[in-house]
Amino acid sequence: MKAIKFITYSFLMISIAFIIRLVGYFITGNLALALESAHIVIDFIITIFILVTLRVISSEFSGRFSYGLFKLEDLISLSLAILVAFTGIEFLISGFLSRPSMALDSSLIQGLSVIPIALAAHYKLLAGKEINSPSLESDGRHTYTDFYEGLGVSAGLFLSYYFGPGFYYLSLIIAFLALMFTSYSIGRDSILSLLDLPKEKGVKNEIEKIVSSVDKVRKVKEVRLRWAGPVIFVELVVEMDPLLTIDDAHPVTEEIEKRVRKSVNGIYHVTVHVEPVKRKSFRVIIPSEGREEGSMMDQRLAKANYFAIVNIDEKISYEFIENPFREKDELAGLDFKDFLVQNGISDIICSNVGEITFGLMLSYGIYCWHSDPGTISEIIKKFINGELKKLQQPTRRSKAK
Ligand SMILES: [Zn+2]
Known part of the structure; x- marks a missing residue:
């Protein structure tokens, strides 16, 4: 499977970045590098956690529940968002308490370490797209942010070598804001999903349009969508001619389900509730x-x-x-x-x-x-x-x- 290959590559890249930073810390004694090493360890644990969750979701055990265990993935994404936010705060505090030592060497080592991180992010995103997993994709996006954040830290160390610690603190703030933004973007989607709020408004209109175009459907009365991890549950209320028998109406509902599945990605289940058209005169x-x-x-x-x-x-x-x-x-x-x-x-x-x-x-x-x-x-x-x-x-x- 392609996804496994991508994940293996990303782990390999992450490990290389970790070794570069840790060795760099032992050589320079610069606290920024120590924090950056710790950051990698946290991220590594998160990724492992995500992979285990994905395994559980797709297991037979998950299939025993009518709605699967898809929300587990949203729960993981939310924890990830919180963890990222805490890491950011911790990073900021420790950074401000320290002064950069051997700033130039540290800057170069840090700069070197962000290259494998960018590659790791790239492979994680590919793996996430391959198996259509939002949590793995958010993890990949997070790692991309780590690349920019790492670059910012490197630049700050470099500038502080020439112009004093002011630039070091500035780069710390930039890195911190990047982490907060990552936390927000991952957390937002998972909260919406956990609260059954719409993640993408366009999908509802699209489904309404598709269902209206099905023959014998007089009116689409209601479209309800629930996102759970990578999948969407669809509930529809449609009006049909009151003279249709169940025999006539059933193939129509099948057609509705077929078309909805075909045109929107990630549809897990479609429920169609049929009501007779209300007559007025x-x-x-x-x-x-x-x-x-x-x-x-x-x-x-x-x-x-x-x-x-x-x-x-x-x-x-x-x-x-x-x-x-x-x-x-x-x-x-x-x-x-x-x-x-x-x-x-x-x-x-x-x-x-x-x-x-x-x-x-x-x-x-x-x-x-x-x-x-x-x-x-x-x-x-x-x-x-x-x-x-x-x-x-x-x-x-x-x-x-
Ligand atoms: Zn990170």
Whole structure:
């Protein structure tokens, strides 16, 4: 595996830098070099810690938990950030308490040691990208900061040799600020992840766009994202046509999952919650015995005397018409269907509906509701209050011929 190769290289480089600094300290007795050696030891322990964590995360043990152990990585990153901040403070205090001894030699030794550190940072970043691990990548970024910080220390020692200790203290402050910035950038991401706050705002919009483009999705109501270490958990609420069956809707959810996974990196799991599109306006037909809101619903459907057509949106309006099919001996289901479609009917309320009519309604997206006997206005009231039952099958079967 490439990542292992990169990590081995980075360890090799770190060890070289450590030996240069430690030997330099024994030769010069300069405290800055001692601190820089100690810094390497801390970083080395951190990297080992990260690698162990990554091993645990990808283990079978981690797989036993529904959400994995990905947040362990964020926890490690956070500890790393705190450790870096403390190292910085300690470094600053010790630096100010000391005076540079053998400043020129120390400066050259320190300057030499930052070369393998830059290489180590480079390899860590490569390894982190290879296995898509944010903690290994932040570790690599940290090591890059160590390169600049090390360079700053070297420059400070060099300048202090010629111009006095003022430059030494200045370089200490620069090195300190670099460490604080590293601490902040590593800590920020891990805190966001641990608190389930969005790490990258753009991802949410991107996912929303992708899901909206999936056929049969009417509206993306909600996109919730949770980052955990290197992965993202996605929860979606989408609206689909209420007439879709589970059979129809399931392939749509699969398609959503497929597209989201394909276009965004690091998606670990996608949950899709399907809701029916909320309807806002209705045009309801009810078979009626008379032409009044107070007339009783006719128990028959296509043979009723009148039809009440009721518009429901912001307000309710009634119209009553004579049933054009009343005189026909044999009811032509297709004519009735045409009549409903032409009148823009969205729902039928009746007490009985036959198999043929029911099937036609279903295929034209017209809902059938059952109501017990009552007046037209009472029934409409129940309909608005959601008290009527939607018919899932005809109330009467066609007679066998
Ligand atoms: Zn460091």
